[in-house]
Amino acid sequence: MKSLCIASAKGGVGKTTVSLNLAYAMATRGTRVLLADLDPQGAVAHSLGRRELEPGLAGFLAQELPLEELLLKTRLDGLSLLPMGDLAVEDTPALASMLSDGAPLGRLLREAADVADLLLIDTPCGFGGITRGALSVSDHVLLPVQAEPLSLRTLDQTLEAIAGLRGQGLAVELLGVVITMLQQRDPDSLAVAEELWSRMPPELVLDTTIPRDKAFLRASGAGVPLGLLGRRPPPVHVVFDRLAQELEARLGLDRKEEDDAPIPLLA
Ligand SMILES: Nc1ncnc2c1ncn2[C@@H]1O[C@H](COP(=O)(O)OP(=O)(O)OP(=O)(O)O)[C@@H](O)[C@H]1O
Numbered sequence: 001m002k003s004l005c006i007a008s009a010k011g012g013v014g015k016t017t018v019s020l021n022l023a024y025a026m027a028t029r030g031t032r033v034l035l036a037d038l039d040p041q042g043a044v045a046h047s048l049g050r051r052e053l054e055p056g057l058a059g060f061l062a063q064e065l066p067l068e069e070l071l072l073k074t075r076l077d078g079l080s081l082l083p084m085g086d087l088a089v090e091d092t093p094a095l096a097s098m099l100s101d102g103a104p105l106g107r108l109l110r111e112a113a114d115v116a117d118l119l120l121i122d123t124p125c126g127f128g129g130i131t132r133g134a135l136s137v138s139d140h141v142l143l144p145v146q147a148e149p150l151s152l153r154t155l156d157q158t159l160e161a162i163a164g165l166r167g168q169g170l171a172v173e174l175l176g177v178v179i180t181m182l183q184q185r186d187p188d189s190l191a192v193a194e195e196l197w198s199r200m201p202p203e204l205v206l207d208t209t210i211p212r213d214k215a216f217l218r219a220s221g222a223g224v225p226l227g228l229l230g231r232r233p234p235p236v237h238v239v240f241d242r243l244a245q246e247l248e249a250r251l252g253l254d255r256k257e258e259d260d261a262p263i264p265l266l267a
């Protein structure tokens with residue numbers, strides 16, 4: 001099993017949106033994905049409009065419940081979710097300090113390997129204890145950068161934080177930067193993307209960019225990934241197929257040859 005953490009120094013850049021839609025796209029493409037929410041705000045459950053508070057990750061850590069009992073099943077066999085669960089605000093600092101060395105997440109990694117090919121971890125913004133813990137059990141990290149100046153300005157901070165953690169012995173590798181909320185017709189938004197393309201080594205910036213699109217607001221309102229926003233989902237949902245394909249290649253999760261064979265049309 002591979003593990004991929006989605007992180008950024010700045011908040012609101014699209015981490016949870018990318019996590020959820022990428023997890024869905026990868027699962028539809030045949031990769032078994034477990035999306036774990038490490039944001040104390042319960043971002044993944046909020047994105048799905050889920051109100052019930054189950055034990056989730058908080059219960060997994062505090063009560064040592066078996067992972068399989070805590071997973072939320074989805075309409076896709078290959079996609080399961082571990083929400084943050086029932087965590088009181090005042091318990092967040094304790095959770096952060098418990099997670100900061102990553103040891104409690106080692107059990108998550110071991111048990112996740114029974115149900116998933118990829119553990120995808122959504123984190124809160126910044127590089128506090130929770131994100132450090134997530135990075136310590138991740139093979140790779142993906143950095144969403146919103147196509148706006150402030151997000152670009154904080155990228156160095158993000159890269160320094162990751163370099164610092166690697167300097168402390170963490171093995172996590174930078175899988176790449178994905179540009180989010182790009183407004184193709186807005187010169188200021190495009191300028192940010194262009195600066196990123198010119199500043200970063202080309203292999204570190206993913207070819208797929210995520211456009212800013214109203215459909216995200218609708219999907220968020222409906223509490224679903226874009227691909228489930230109706231029988232004919234909005235065209236923008238295909239960017240997550242492209243992103244999934246790009247990341248599968250980088251993660252070594254490409255389709256096996258038999259999956260790549262043509263599928264006969266005629267019955
Ligand atoms: N491509 C997009 N187009 C339009 N709106 C988007 C897009 N991506 C994300 N959003 C919206 O931007 C807001 C922030 O997105 P999201 O919650 O995914 O960011 P985040 O990085 O997870 O934030 P946090 O740091 O608080 O965890 C949300 O309201 C989301 O619906």
Ligand SMILES: [Mg+2]
Nearest residue numbers: 015016039043
């Ligand atoms: Mg989030």
